[in-house]
Amino acid sequence: MAVLLVFGACSPETANTAFLCDTDRGGSRGCPSHQSCLAGRCRRGGATGTVLCAGTVCDETQQCCVDGVGAPKCIAANETCDGAGAICDQRADCASGDFCCSGATTACGSTCDTAACLDATLDCPSGAPNCCFGKDRDLDLEVPWGRCSAEPCT
Numbered sequence: 001m002a003v004l005l006v007f008g009a010c011s012p013e014t015a016n017t018a019f020l021c022d023t024d025r026g027g028s029r030g031c032p033s034h035q036s037c038l039a040g041r042c043r044r045g046g047a048t049g050t051v052l053c054a055g056t057v058c059d060e061t062q063q064c065c066v067d068g069v070g071a072p073k074c075i076a077a078n079e080t081c082d083g084a085g086a087i088c089d090q091r092a093d094c095a096s097g098d099f100c101c102s103g104a105t106t107a108c109g110s111t112c113d114t115a116a117c118l119d120a121t122l123d124c125p126s127g128a129p130n131c132c133f134g135k136d137r138d139l140d141l142e143v144p145w146g147r148c149s150a151e152p153c154t
Contacts, residue, residue, distance in 0.1 A: 040078025
């Protein structure tokens with residue numbers, strides 16, 4: 001009996017990510033070709049910005065971490081957040097034409113299922129024109145950044 005095994009090349013999705021990277025060994029080691037390493041995270045187009053984090057402002061070397069235990073806090077961008085982390089919270093934090101994509105790690109991307117926002121007019125795509133704040137149902141956490149929604153905010 002012959003068994004035929006077929007292996008295909010499998011590449012991770014790199015469009016909307018914020019992989020950890022290593023700047024100590026030169027350049028953007030570990031980043032996809034269209035991203036650069038800043039403060040230990042791969043970012044599209046070298047995008048940088050600050051993130052509002054429950055009354056504190058995290059700079060471009062940090063992320064806002066919401067773990068559901070304590071208040072949201074700024075931690076180093078290359079630390080692990082046991083919950084939801086954000087290295088952007090609005091479209092202005094990203095390279096031109098990109099969105100700030102909401103998820104377990106909120107980071108810049110060319111397209112998103114859900115964009116993060118601070119202002120609906122500036123941050124949300126036309127198909128999801130409302131910037132809603134409060135509990136993120138997908139993450140089951142109260143996050144300080146909004147999410148663009150096609151539905152009116154409740």
